[in-house]
Amino acid sequence: MSQSTIDSDTLDSAEADAFRARCRAFLDQHATGIAINGPDPRSDQAVAQSRAFQMKLAEAGLAGLTYPAEYGGQGLTKAHERIWREEYADYPDMTGQLTISHGMCLPMLAEYGTHEQKSAFLAKNISAEHLWCQMFSEPGAGSDVASLQTRAVLDGEEWTINGQKVWTTLAHKCDYGILIARTDPDQPKHRGISMFIVDMKAPGVEIRPINQIDGGIHFNEIFFTDLRIPASWRVGDLNDGWRLATAMLMYERVAIGTGSTSGIKTPNYKWWGDEARRRGRTTDPVVRQFLMRLYSEEATKSLVALRTRAEMKAGKTPGPGGSLGKLHGAKITTLIRSFALEMVGPDTMAWDDTGTDLSGPTEGSRFSTEGSKWAKAAIGSFSANIAGGSDEIQKNIIGDRVLGLPREPSVDKDVAFRDLRTSST
Numbered sequence: 001m002s003q004s005t006i007d008s009d010t011l012d013s014a015e016a017d018a019f020r021a022r023c024r025a026f027l028d029q030h031a032t033g034i035a036i037n038g039p040d041p042r043s044d045q046a047v048a049q050s051r052a053f054q055m056k057l058a059e060a061g062l063a064g065l066t067y068p069a070e071y072g073g074q075g076l077t078k079a080h081e082r083i084w085r086e087e088y089a090d091y092p093d094m095t096g097q098l099t100i101s102h103g104m105c106l107p108m109l110a111e112y113g114t115h116e117q118k119s120a121f122l123a124k125n126i127s128a129e130h131l132w133c134q135m136f137s138e139p140g141a142g143s144d145v146a147s148l149q150t151r152a153v154l155d156g157e158e159w160t161i162n163g164q165k166v167w168t169t170l171a172h173k174c175d176y177g178i179l180i181a182r183t184d185p186d187q188p189k190h191r192g193i194s195m196f197i198v199d200m201k202a203p204g205v206e207i208r209p210i211n212q213i214d215g216g217i218h219f220n221e222i223f224f225t226d227l228r229i230p231a232s233w234r235v236g237d238l239n240d241g242w243r244l245a246t247a248m249l250m251y252e253r254v255a256i257g258t259g260s261t262s263g264i265k266t267p268n269y270k271w272w273g274d275e276a277r278r279r280g281r282t283t284d285p286v287v288r289q290f291l292m293r294l295y296s297e298e299a300t301k302s303l304v305a306l307r308t309r310a311e312m313k314a315g316k317t318p319g320p321g322g323s324l325g326k327l328h329g330a331k332i333t334t335l336i337r338s339f340a341l342e343m344v345g346p347d348t349m350a351w352d353d354t355g356t357d358l359s360g361p362t363e364g365s366r367f368s369t370e371g372s373k374w375a376k377a378a379i380g381s382f383s384a385n386i387a388g389g390s391d392e393i394q395k396n397i398i399g400d401r402v403l404g405l406p407r408e409p410s411v412d413k414d415v416a417f418r419d420l421r422t423s424s425t
């Protein structure tokens with residue numbers, strides 16, 4: 001039976017029960033949580049644990065459930081995927097470090113890649129043998145990413161790439177990446193862009209990790225100097241990269257905003273409820289009010305996520321509605337930050353510059369390690385309002401494309417890119 005003819009309705013209850021039991025048995029054994037040592041939640045160890053989990057998933061025949069078997073997936077139905085998400089929701093998330101590789105690069109390659117590209121790259125992406133990153137943002141092109149300056153010029157059977165990207169999450173640990181670059185500066189800025197696959201280890205790619213204020217190294221600057229890539233590594237049509245980039249950003253917002261699980265989930269409410277109990281604060285009316293607000297926000301976010309997932313299940317590419325989940329997630333993070341600082345108090349100011357153990361007090365530490373955990377979490381939480389498109393940009397998208405409000409004026413829509421004054425020219 002071909003992938004498209006398998007429908008969720010064809011999965012009878014005995015099959016569904018058997019598959020559910022299989023997922024649960026796997027998760028019982030392998031979803032034991034990611035132990036993070038060190039100040040960086042995306043430490044080598046955390047990434048290695050995510051990869052190891054995914055590789056076991058692939059060995060067990062449970063990775064890439066709905067992707068075709070010829071490309072390393074399992075060729076199963078969306079009903080299988082839904083069952084997996086429902087079961088996975090009850091366990092610690094083991095694959096958070098694979099969000100870009102699996103939540104964004106994988107569906108893009110599967111949807112827009114050629115047969116040759118899918119044959120070459122999908123299986124090792126699905127099994128996490130290869131990690132992938134997203135190279136969109138540049139120093140002068142973040143919210144307005146169509147102002148990008150990185151150039152791709154066709155030279156015989158290869159493209160030559162020159163330019164710079166920035167904020168590229170996990171590039172220093174990745175094998176491949178998806179890049180957007182300008183291929184025709186004579187066209188208006190949105191029309192002269194194409195999408196490419198890049199080998200992150202190739203000569204001409206220089207990756208410089210960025211040290212963050214919280215002690216972590218999550219993202220990087222990338223410099224391309226005469227990087228050569230095969231002509232066949234262009235994804236989609238020439239100069240159609242903006243349409244593909246927009247599709248990838250929608251996948252990104254869904255991946256960030258709906259997560260990898262399914263059903264009504266209130267993980268932060270549960271976590272903070274336990275923390276309030278641990279601190280003896282459950283009778284405090286301010287704490288109780290926060291917990292109920294958090295519960296309502298998380299439950300509402302789950303309901304919106306269910307609708308987004310249902311649209312995807314019905315075969316739709318994620319649309320601008322993904323911005324709702326992304327924005328809501330960022331708002332919840334802001335709510336938690338202000339509450340955490342209030343409940344934890346002065347501990348959040350204490351900074352453990354040894355920063356070696358987030359799981360408990362460190363003997364001989366100058367400061368409270370408990371405090372360093374909260375301080376780092378509070379500092380890091382601001383990224384939720386920026387990564388994947390800032391809150392303001394999500395509001396613009398929701399206004400323009402979900403609510404149908406008048407669009408912002410765009411004076412440069414029809415001007416050739418080479419005649420534009422952008423923030424990086």
Ligand SMILES: Cc1cc2nc3c(=O)[nH]c(=O)nc-3n(C[C@H](O)[C@H](O)[C@H](O)COP(=O)(O)OP(=O)(O)OC[C@H]3O[C@@H](n4cnc5c(N)ncnc54)[C@H](O)[C@@H]3O)c2cc1C
Nearest residue numbers: 134135136137142143167168169383386387388389390392
């Ligand atoms: C943790 C993290 C991880 C990231 N990972 C990646 C990655 O893997 N790959 C990648 O390509 N990029 C990545 N980024 C970059 C991210 O996409 C950009 O930071 C983001 O799109 C904002 O762009 P900018 O930083 O250039 O800010 P700017 O675009 O300069 O925005 C500055 C401020 O102006 C506001 N603003 C801008 N335009 C408008 C407008 N039209 N209307 C209203 N307000 C506006 C913004 O909301 C913001 O507050 C990451 C960022 C973070 C924080």
